[in-house]
Amino acid sequence: MKHRWLLGLLVSLTACSKDDQQPPTGGSGGQVGNTGGSSTTTGGSVATGGSTATGGSITSNGGSASGNGGSAGSKSSTGGTSQGGSATGGGGATANGGSPPAGGSATGGQAQAGSTATGGSGGAPPGTGASVLERNGGPTREGTWTQPTLTQTAAAKMTLEAGFKATFKGNMYASPLYVENGPGGKGVFIAVSTDNVVAALDETTGATVWSKTLGQAPGAAGQGCPAGRDPVGILGTPVIDGKSGTIYVAAAIGASSLERHEVHALSVEDGSSRSGWPVNVSALKAGSLSFNTKYQNQRSALSLANGIVYVAYGGFIGDCNDYHGWVVAIDATDASKTGAWATAGKGEAIWAAAGFASDGTNIFPVTGNSTGSATSRAASDSEAMLKISGLAQYQRSDATQFYPAAWKSMDSADADLGGSNSMLMRIPGSTPEKVLFTIAKDGKMYLVDPANLGGSDGHVAVLEAASVSMAAGNGVKTAPTAYTTAKGTYVAFTVESGANCPDNSVTGRTVMGVRIQPGSPPTADVAWCAAGPNPSTSPISTTSDGKADPIVWFVNGGQLRGLDGDTGEVVSQGSGTCSGVQRWTSPIAVKGRIVAGGNGALCSWKP
Secondary structure (H helix, E strand, O other): OOOEEEEEEOOOEOOOOHHHHOOOOOOOOOEOEEOOOOOOOOOOOOOOOOOEEEOOOEEEOEOOOOOEOOEEOEOOOOEEEOOOEEEOOOOOOEOOOOOOOOOOOOOOOOEOOOOOOOOOOOOOOOOOOOOEOEHHHOOOOOOEEEOOOOOHHHHOOOEEOOOOOEEOOOOOOOOOEEEOOOHHHOOEEEEEOOOOEEEEEEOOOOOEEEEEEOOOOOOHHHOOOOOOOOOOOOOOOOEEEOOOOEEEEEEEEOOOOOOEEEEEEEEOOOOOEOOOOOEEHHHOEEOOEEOOHHHEEOOOOOEEEOOEEEEEEEEOOOOOOOOEOEEEEEEOOOOOOEEEEEOOOOEOOOOOOOOOEEOOOEEEOEOOOEOOOOOOHHHOOOOOEEOEEOOOEOOOOOOOEEOOOOHHHHHHHOOOOOOOOOEEEEOOOOOOOEEEEEEOOOOOEEEEOOOOOOEOHHHOOOOOOOOOEOOOEOOOOOOOEEEEEOOEEEEEEEEOOOOOOOOOOOOOOEEEEEEEEOOOOOEEEEEEEEEOOOOOOOOEEEEOOOOOOOEEEEEEOOEEEEEEOOOOOEEEEOEOOOOOOOOOOOOEEEOOEEEEEEOOEEEEEEO
């Protein structure tokens, strides 16, 4: 069986500067940067055929974390809620007979908001009112929603809701989340900020239902590298357990210095802390390696898989001191049970803003470049996609790691495999159908068999499709989206510069749509390119029924844009401006609305 295919090569590589690793800046348009060196974008596509697991837990959708100016390696969590049967696998499915996320009663369970399920057994595509409990809509990280009212005709009428006044203290480098049955059975959006604020905001008016500050957020002087910005509190998107009504969020705490990293568990109902929390990550060890608090940064979205909360860490801009890529695992029901794993070499951060994909049991984090001098894989975990489960249990083998054969040259070129998140998807008609999709900063796209990651190029078959040539330029660093239309399965993502588009008419930042055709191995081609956002926010996608009316949405300079998912033509130029929408953040789709996080406020557009 072929474990991995290389689908395409982005050309015109230019080694990117470390400014993408900066901690967040205070003003709008600042960029959150990678931790631990350069990054790679991972793309994904709509997973089809996700089946409903009886009695399991639904992993929910999450908002996406991103930010300008700051860097952190962090891990994204899949917020799983058990609703009497959970939808795992590509394409979210409706869980039958479950209970709502936080309070209130549910008849027949709740739909998992997230990926479009096509052909999934025992489930239906997510509904218009489904909760968004984790980054990019769910554990697969596909970033796609079914929204019956968001037809392309309706999209042309999108307007910023003037009456929606959702404000909070601080800048937002995470993506918003949404709980349909929140405090008192009412819907709330969850926003977090660099001031260590967590806020629940009324879904209709935006009024503050509750707000909690988790502690003082360290400023530039307290961070490990001299290029730090003020402040750096919460960067990563939280994850929500809908069954217990619990928000899990990671925060950096400190005044004159970064004193500790913590993971908190808060009640959706009122923001109160759960018993036994927070967990002091700074006190943990991975084998004999201690957590180097001042030089570790948390950027990736959190995940919740099989009852375990996962949080990933990297470093600050400048790659200073001895930091590593870390995965911290905490038992959601007993916070005294923890585990941690760290990369063998220095650097090798896990920092992609959207975190990483999960199949409900395993997580698939992706690492960046090494800052050390390792010359063998025994001493390095750089440029790798990994398969980790339980309390951060990882046994190195070809089945549990994928890394390009050129990993050492990627290290030297700052061409991280881990600048973007992994995505779990299905390609009907291919073998295997269920794959992990990832894209490196140098523009190479890989499909990997999640059952057997395959080791290096020397251990697995490789296909380099000549029909795909997408230039990385300053690097592909994004949170992609995947969706299915009547014309095929697509992955859409942003390219910083130098994208090699079919007609060469788009320059600078670009949104690119790649169509993946089934086969053994599959093939791919660049279907369309369009002018991209500034700063480089990340896209999501919607359809009205799982295939019709495909729209790729992103925020450009604070303004909402919608593109035809098959052609890339503009179908929506939403009126109104949202201030301070940061790099790599993604909006979410809720009840026919597109909601994005900005500095100190959420913004909502609807027809």
